[in-house]
Amino acid sequence: MGVAVIKLKNPPVNSLSLEVLTEFVISLEKLENDKTFRGVIVTSDCPGIFSAGLDLTEMCGKSQAHYAEYWRAVQELWLRLYLSNLVLIAAINGVSPAGGCLMSLTCDYRVLADNPKYNMGLNETLLGIVAPSWFKDTLVNTVGHRTAERALQLGLLFPPAEALRVGMVDQVVPEDQVHSTALSVMAQWLAVPDHARQLTKNLMRKPTADRLVKQRDADIQYFLRFISRDSIQKSLRVYLDKLRQKKG
């Protein structure tokens, strides 16, 4: 039925490095242009981890030019996913904090494996950073304003049952059924004529995407100012050190 599978593979934690973002955009573009494909299942090849989100090492101790290039790539992937003409289904087979969660929220449907370790949410505040307005918009459009406000301020990571309850995911299924469920949901979505579904998706999502499109450069400048602050760099270094020391 013309369904591709994009399996994220950037061990150990599928962090979204500049290279991963760039390759993801290229793969999506190829699939969009190949009319034999109508749907994509986005999943992970790293056991227990859907994606650890944005690659913190790309945002720490680098040059302004690098930050600008990285942020443009983050914007680009979000825009491509959010406005994709393809049916996108996230088969979430692991934990998905921050950017990992955002990636799944851009999809049309989310199936999450029922494992209490597989938390998901926008936890930026716990790192001492702030989810940008378009991350916030994507969450609000999925779970509603009140749930998003609480989740964003507290940096909540929801276990599967809670993620389902607040509408962050559409289905929670046993781990070994995530892929087959994604495939059967895909069949349902593909039963709708493409042109009608695509126009409707556009109607729902374009106003949100346009807000970023209209001010992409300003958004990059804002990110540069924010990420270059000494206090923010310090927060990121402390967080990364904590992650690294977990093993020791």
Ligand SMILES: CCCCC/C=C/C(=O)SCCNC(=O)CCNC(=O)[C@H](O)C(C)(C)COP(=O)(O)OP(=O)(O)OC[C@H]1O[C@@H](n2cnc3c(N)ncnc32)[C@H](O)[C@@H]1OP(=O)(O)O
């Ligand atoms: C205006 C600014 C807005 C910016 C918006 C930001 C969005 C984001 O996405 S920020 C990233 C948020 N992500 C997280 O908070 C997740 C952090 N990671 C974890 O919680 C855990 O690593 C895990 C639950 C995803 C996996 O745990 P585990 O299997 O125990 O693996 P380790 O913690 O031991 O990690 C292995 C290895 O990977 C490094 N690492 C983990 N996450 C990231 C990351 N997001 N970016 C870069 N590197 C990451 C970790 O430091 C370990 O490295 P080594 O010690 O060198 O092996």
